Each structure stands twice: as structure tokens, then as C-alpha cells.
Amino acid sequence: MTNNKITAVVVDDEPLAIEGLKLRLDAIEDVTVIGEATDGDEAIKLCQRCQPDVLFIDLRLPGISGLEVVQLIQADIMPLVVFVSAYSEYALEAFELNAIDYILKPANIGRLQKTVDRIRERLTPQQRDLEKFRLLKALGETSGLEISELEEWLESSSARLPSQYRQxxxxxxxxxxxxxxxxxxxxxxxxxxxxxxxxxxxxxxxxxxxxxxxxxxxxxxxxxxxxxxxxxxxxxxxxxxxxxxxxxxxxxxxxxxxxxxxxxxxxxxxxxxxxxx
The missing domain is CATH 2.40.50.1020 (LytTr DNA-binding domain)
Structure with a gap:
């Protein structure tokens, strides 16, 4: 990964906020933005289609929230997650979902560079395996499912999570x-x-x-x-x-x-x- 650019998807319900973040990320030579979305449903589709290295996502979105997007993305295509928000009170919930960083708006280039350095460290194969386990663990805690059930679901390539609801x-x-x-x-x-x-x-x-x-x-x-x-x-x-x-x-x-x-x-x-x- 050290010679490749980090691919990113940016999600915010405000187009100006997307453009502002893209301009700052473009100034960091390690990163290329390959997709953008203004709502949670489109963010999930983008991650499925593009499989970026990192997802920069706002918390407050129309429809499903940024936190819910992370919970709904299938774990086998889960990118690293950076929450970008104007509100600090959701940071604990974000890190419980193993977000790599939580940035308050407006993010300056120096702050984003530190985040990118952290992303680069986490994109080694060994760290990817560890991140996958942590995300499975977090998904298990939020869905009520065992990690073994989630691993079986990944191996079966099923589009839907096994249901924890009563039938x-x-x-x-x-x-x-x-x-x-x-x-x-x-x-x-x-x-x-x-x-x-x-x-x-x-x-x-x-x-x-x-x-x-x-x-x-x-x-x-x-x-x-x-x-x-x-x-x-x-x-x-x-x-x-x-x-x-x-x-x-x-x-x-x-x-x-x-x-x-x-x-x-x-x-x-x-x-x-x-x-x-």
C-alpha cells in the first residue's frame, strides 16, 4: 500500500461541505477521492461498488445516519471510517464502532494530514485483518449476533445479515x-x-x-x-x-x-x- 494512493469516498448532505473536504484532501498527495454522496443509502451503494480504503462521512444525514451507515455496510467490504461532524457529542459512539478518527468541521489540512498518516499505518495486511475482526466484534455488539454467526454469513456471501428478530x-x-x-x-x-x-x-x-x-x-x-x-x-x-x-x-x-x-x-x-x- 505504501506506493498506492489511498482511495476515499466523501459523504455529507451539504454539497459545499463535500467540495471543501475534497479540496483539502486533494492537497494531500496520498489521497484520491473516488466517490461522493449526500445521503446514507447512496453511501452504502458507493462502498459496495467502489470499495474505497476510507470513508469520510458526516453523522447527520437525511434518512439513515452516518452511524447507521457503518452498521449496515457489509463487514467484508468495510472501509476504514472517519467521521466528520460539527458536533462533538457523538464521538464516543463513533469510536465504539471502531472509527479511525473523528474530525470536527471545518477540518484543516494539517488535521487531515494526521488522519491520513493514521490511515496509511492501518492499511497494512496485518492491520486489515485486525480491523476486520474489530468491526465484526462491533457489528456483533450492535446487532446482537455472535462473531461466529457473522463469519458464517461472510463465507456464505449472503446479502442479508442473519436476523436476531423473533420469527x-x-x-x-x-x-x-x-x-x-x-x-x-x-x-x-x-x-x-x-x-x-x-x-x-x-x-x-x-x-x-x-x-x-x-x-x-x-x-x-x-x-x-x-x-x-x-x-x-x-x-x-x-x-x-x-x-x-x-x-x-x-x-x-x-x-x-x-x-x-x-x-x-x-x-x-x-x-x-x-x-x-
């Missing part, structure tokens, strides 16, 4: 029988204290569990909180009606309509985006 719930019914309920059959869940009423396509169940605990066990790509006491399966939404006061009404079919509270109004956009993809 079935084991629920005791009113006949004292344990029933296996596929998560995909749950239409919505509402809370009453520490009890949850789980509404499925076939019947309803009452379980003693907190909303927070149950929500953590369900796939957030499938289930969306629309109220402090209501969680819905986005695939069961038939239509969305806009109401006054920044509220909405979801038609769940079978004459069931659920209100999206003002505190969760971003849920409507999430549902539409998820269903549109």
Missing part, C-alpha cells in the same frame, strides 16, 4: 395451550400497562410483557410505532387518511382504523417509504 411468538391462550404465532401474521399490537393485546389475522392474544421489550424483539422494518401504546405491522396498512393537527388515520382492514399520534407522525413517511420499496 414466532410463543403465547399461552385462554385454554392454557402454548400457541406458536408467526410474527408476519400479527396485524397490530396495543398496550394496557404491562399487558399487550396482540391482534393477528386469526385471533387475539393477551400477553404480559412491556411494549419496549416486545418492540425490541420485532423487526423494525416490519413493525412501526404509531402511538406510545400502539405498534402496527406496516404490511397490513390498507390506506392512510390525513387528519387535522398533524395526525393520520390508518385503515387496517375489517373496519379497524388506528390513529397515528402527533408525536409519531414520522411513522407515516416510514410506512410509505417501506411499502414503496
Amino acid at each position: 414466532e411468538l410463543v403465547i399461552k391462550n385462554d385454554k392454557n395451550e402454548k400457541v406458536f404465532v408467526p410474527v408476519k401474521n400479527i396485524r397490530w399490537i396495543d398496550a394496557a400497562g404491562d399487558y399487550m393485546c396482540i391482534h393477528t389475522t386469526e385471533e387475539n392474544f393477551i400477553v404480559r410483557i412491556t411494549m419496549k421489550k416486545l418492540e425490541s424483539e420485532l423487526d423494525s422494518n416490519m413493525f412501526q410505532r404509531i402511538h406510545k401504546s400502539t405498534l402496527i405491522n406496516i404490511n397490513c396498512v390498507k390506506s392512510i387518511q390525513t387528519l387535522k393537527n398533524n395526525e393520520s388515520l390508518l385503515d387496517m382492514g375489517d373496519d379497524v382504523k388506528l390513529k397515528v399520534s402527533r408525536n409519531f407522525n414520522e411513522a407515516v413517511g416510514n410506512i410509505i417509504n417501506s411499502r414503496a420499496n
Whole structure:
């Protein structure tokens, strides 16, 4: 690596910030910028397509954040990561994801040179193997998966991480029988204290569990909180009606309509985006 330029991708939601960072990196002869993006989704695609040595990424991006981008990039193509931010309070989270550096905006050339020197040291083959292990460890901690599971996933070349979410719930019914309920059959869940009423396509169940605990066990790509006491399966939404006061009404079919509270109004956009993809 000592005779090759370090390839970099720059990600920021402000085009002027991208240009400013590119100009400073161009002044450092060791680095060449091979791609740029203004949101997290495009950043992931760029890393998959270009496989740069290093990713310079802002924390606050439209859609998924810079931290989430790093968590979502497959570990076998993970570049070294440098977070570039106007805010210092996220530094601990960044270094927990094994970022090589955390630079406060605006970064001057002298500060960037120190970062590039650090990158150069880390791009030896031995350091690459160590970085891969550290990133797998960090990904395991954030996803709840074992490192061995993540290594098997890498070897299988699967596009998706193995899921840590529940695929079935084991629920005791009113006949004292344990029933296996596929998560995909749950239409919505509402809370009453520490009890949850789980509404499925076939019947309803009452379980003693907190909303927070149950929500953590369900796939957030499938289930969306629309109220402090209501969680819905986005695939069961038939239509969305806009109401006054920044509220909405979801038609769940079978004459069931659920209100999206003002505190969760971003849920409507999430549902539409998820269903549109």
C-alpha cells in the first residue's frame, strides 16, 4: 500500500461541505477521492461498488445516519471510517464502532494530514485483518449476533445479515395451550400497562410483557410505532387518511382504523417509504 494512493469516498448532505473536504484532501498527495454522496443509502451503494480504503462521512444525514451507515455496510467490504461532524457529542459512539478518527468541521489540512498518516499505518495486511475482526466484534455488539454467526454469513456471501428478530411468538391462550404465532401474521399490537393485546389475522392474544421489550424483539422494518401504546405491522396498512393537527388515520382492514399520534407522525413517511420499496 505504501506506493498506492489511498482511495476515499466523501459523504455529507451539504454539497459545499463535500467540495471543501475534497479540496483539502486533494492537497494531500496520498489521497484520491473516488466517490461522493449526500445521503446514507447512496453511501452504502458507493462502498459496495467502489470499495474505497476510507470513508469520510458526516453523522447527520437525511434518512439513515452516518452511524447507521457503518452498521449496515457489509463487514467484508468495510472501509476504514472517519467521521466528520460539527458536533462533538457523538464521538464516543463513533469510536465504539471502531472509527479511525473523528474530525470536527471545518477540518484543516494539517488535521487531515494526521488522519491520513493514521490511515496509511492501518492499511497494512496485518492491520486489515485486525480491523476486520474489530468491526465484526462491533457489528456483533450492535446487532446482537455472535462473531461466529457473522463469519458464517461472510463465507456464505449472503446479502442479508442473519436476523436476531423473533420469527414466532410463543403465547399461552385462554385454554392454557402454548400457541406458536408467526410474527408476519400479527396485524397490530396495543398496550394496557404491562399487558399487550396482540391482534393477528386469526385471533387475539393477551400477553404480559412491556411494549419496549416486545418492540425490541420485532423487526423494525416490519413493525412501526404509531402511538406510545400502539405498534402496527406496516404490511397490513390498507390506506392512510390525513387528519387535522398533524395526525393520520390508518385503515387496517375489517373496519379497524388506528390513529397515528402527533408525536409519531414520522411513522407515516416510514410506512410509505417501506411499502414503496
